[in-house]
Amino acid sequence: MRFGVLTGGGDCPGLNAVIRAIVRKGVDHHGHAILGFRDGWRGPIEDDHVELTIEAVRGILPRGGTILGSSRTNPFRRDDGPDRIGETLAANHLDGLIAIGGEDTLGAANRLHGEHGLPILGVPKTIDNDIGATDMTFGFDTAVQVATDAIDRLHTTAESHHRNLVVEVMGRHAGWIALYSGLAGGADVILIPEREFDIEEVCRLIQRRHDRGRYFSIVVVAEGAQPIAGTMETVGGEKDEFGHERLGGIGQRLEVEIERRTGYETRTTVLGHIQRGGTPTAFDRVLATRFGMAAIDAASNERWGLMPALRGTDIELVQLADAVAELRTVPQEFYAQAEAFFG
Numbered sequence: 001m002r003f004g005v006l007t008g009g010g011d012c013p014g015l016n017a018v019i020r021a022i023v024r025k026g027v028d029h030h031g032h033a034i035l036g037f038r039d040g041w042r043g044p045i046e047d048d049h050v051e052l053t054i055e056a057v058r059g060i061l062p063r064g065g066t067i068l069g070s071s072r073t074n075p076f077r078r079d080d081g082p083d084r085i086g087e088t089l090a091a092n093h094l095d096g097l098i099a100i101g102g103e104d105t106l107g108a109a110n111r112l113h114g115e116h117g118l119p120i121l122g123v124p125k126t127i128d129n130d131i132g133a134t135d136m137t138f139g140f141d142t143a144v145q146v147a148t149d150a151i152d153r154l155h156t157t158a159e160s161h162h163r164n165l166v167v168e169v170m171g172r173h174a175g176w177i178a179l180y181s182g183l184a185g186g187a188d189v190i191l192i193p194e195r196e197f198d199i200e201e202v203c204r205l206i207q208r209r210h211d212r213g214r215y216f217s218i219v220v221v222a223e224g225a226q227p228i229a230g231t232m233e234t235v236g237g238e239k240d241e242f243g244h245e246r247l248g249g250i251g252q253r254l255e256v257e258i259e260r261r262t263g264y265e266t267r268t269t270v271l272g273h274i275q276r277g278g279t280p281t282a283f284d285r286v287l288a289t290r291f292g293m294a295a296i297d298a299a300s301n302e303r304w305g306l307m308p309a310l311r312g313t314d315i316e317l318v319q320l321a322d323a324v325a326e327l328r329t330v331p332q333e334f335y336a337q338a339e340a341f342f343g
């Protein structure tokens, strides 16, 4: 059989491990041919592909990024997008396509399968860990480790200089990275998109630490965190093809507000794409490899419209429609547990 594979959306450590597993198991074990499409959905729309042989995937397991390239191309932004993808599959005699991506890429995969009948299955990826129907996505563990290392380093310098440090981490709709790295790094305040924050309360917690003789605080904020409406100004950014605003800037805003309200020196570090780049942790390499193997097995059995998911410690196939129906956000109870360490 012949299958295509693509990586879409923001890149994430572990993408190459998935590609390698699909090719290694697909070619060696099943005897398939695998084509890699370049730059997300642009690849099948423009039939831009490369054959992925065992040789082509040698040495990529520990490598960050994706050898196929990625983009935020939305196939539904153009009228002929779905038809062109169907034509590319037919022209290359492909039996199906494996789309590795986050909410947008998987959302498009689900529609291409459900509304256009295309033989597609998905693999969940995102450092944000916000895909439904799976307990975890690969890339998240690496991002948390990078952020935790950064918080540890910022801790020592914040303490030496008796200043507050705001650490802005990724997380558009879900605060998983902020919550995990904040807990692991011993942050004094953690702000997530799921819970609008009260700047007065943030400053009160910082003041409480001062009153107890702790003259520095670490505030971890997810880029998508929002203040309670009308309490603080925020900044907006331009939008991508899926209508998502380019985020970033809440850390800077917090720096200004905290310093103004408390009178204590405050600085910001924005971790940005450092969280997405570089080598995946061992955990992410293994999870990505297991997802890749499950995906090529499912494709071999023509199980379209599905996605491998981590359920407990098992890999199971779930409906793509279920995975994209709702984002997996941080439960309020979990955040409430973390609050025990604030201030």
Ligand code: F6P
Binding pocket: 010, 011, 102, 126, 127, 128, 170, 171, 172, 223, 246, 247, 276
């Ligand atoms: O979706 C993953 C993510 O890392 C988000 O947390 C972030 O908002 C977005 O990607 C930023 O991606 P880019 O800078 O590539 O547009």
